[in-house]
Amino acid sequence: MITFYDFICPPPQATKSGNTWKTRLSLNYKGLPYKTEIIEYAEIAQLYKKNGIPPAIVFPNGYAHHTLPVIKDDITGHDVFVVDSLEIAKYLDKTYPDSPRLIPDVEDVDAQIQEFQNQLNGAVIAALPVMFKASVPHISENSQAFYKAARVRDLNFIFPDKPISSLDDLQFTPEEIHATWASLEQGFDGLSERFGGKNTFRWALGDHITYADLILAGLLLCVKAVHGEDSPQWQGFMTWSDGKWKTFLDNLGPYLSEDN
Incomplete structure (x- = not known):
């Protein structure tokens, strides 16, 4: 089962992040079963550190940027974490090739x-x-x-x-x-x-x-x-x-x- 991490929002409980929407839409379009785990913005770094996920970006000044979307996939029997909506889309295409493609198999x-x-x-x-x-x-x-x-x-x-x-x-x-x-x-x-x-x-x-x-x-x-x-x-x-x-x-x- 895929776990999709999304931000907590005040009621009404609608997803507000355009970035996490990209991954939710990716999962929905491919028709893959998943569950959503809601976390606070302030808890994202803890999610990364707890699971040994490298920072999404490390800026020249050394600041480590931790952000969503993140997914966790246990299809192989152990947890695989993927960060960034584009990388997640590529991972989903590779891991679930029988579902509709997100990244066309074309040059460039x-x-x-x-x-x-x-x-x-x-x-x-x-x-x-x-x-x-x-x-x-x-x-x-x-x-x-x-x-x-x-x-x-x-x-x-x-x-x-x-x-x-x-x-x-x-x-x-x-x-x-x-x-x-x-x-x-x-x-x-x-x-x-x-x-x-x-x-x-x-x-x-x-x-x-x-x-x-x-x-x-x-x-x-x-x-x-x-x-x-x-x-x-x-x-x-x-x-x-x-x-x-x-x-x-x-x-x-x-x-x-x-x-x-």
């Missing part, structure tokens, strides 16, 4: 996935400070300090010319938030061509669902969870690009379950 597939990731990053990067700030109330009280510190490190790495010492330092006027969403909409309009453009639909890498699509789905589901399905932000998002992103999620409908 890693480069294709990275190119898509870069394109998506370009569409959302300017909105990250607003998105991180909006996510804080959806983090459990015990983990808020950990989450804020992690996001400060992220933002200082992404925007080294605009360093901050605390996420609490970020304050946005309604006009600034509106401008951020307008910029995000423009970025997604540019992304729409990859998915077939107006009045047509295709997946990120072609005719079939791949891991690249789950990268985008994780981001969308995170936005939905943070703002709420009935919020004007999410309802507006679903009209962007002539409804492309609503169609995208509708087509992924069978794999959006959080029941495990």
Whole structure:
């Protein structure tokens, strides 16, 4: 049985992390049985150390980064831990070859996935400070300090010319938030061509669902969870690009379950 580690969130108990959504969607798409173990942000390093898992990233300054998603698989009779959504997808394809593939067996597939990731990053990067700030109330009280510190490190790495010492330092006027969403909409309009453009639909890498699509789905589901399905932000998002992103999620409908 596969154990999938996900973050604890205040009620309603919806997954808020785009990163862990990638792996949940991967497991759902492949139709693999698994169970979810919920942990706090502040417990992730303990999970790694307890099980002898190397840090996901070690930065040049020596900081060891421990993050989710993580899975544990006991199919071989002993526990195998895999870190990072892309590495997990590759592991699942290799270990469960009779289930639908996440990583197409084509030339330069890693480069294709990275190119898509870069394109998506370009569409959302300017909105990250607003998105991180909006996510804080959806983090459990015990983990808020950990989450804020992690996001400060992220933002200082992404925007080294605009360093901050605390996420609490970020304050946005309604006009600034509106401008951020307008910029995000423009970025997604540019992304729409990859998915077939107006009045047509295709997946990120072609005719079939791949891991690249789950990268985008994780981001969308995170936005939905943070703002709420009935919020004007999410309802507006679903009209962007002539409804492309609503169609995208509708087509992924069978794999959006959080029941495990």
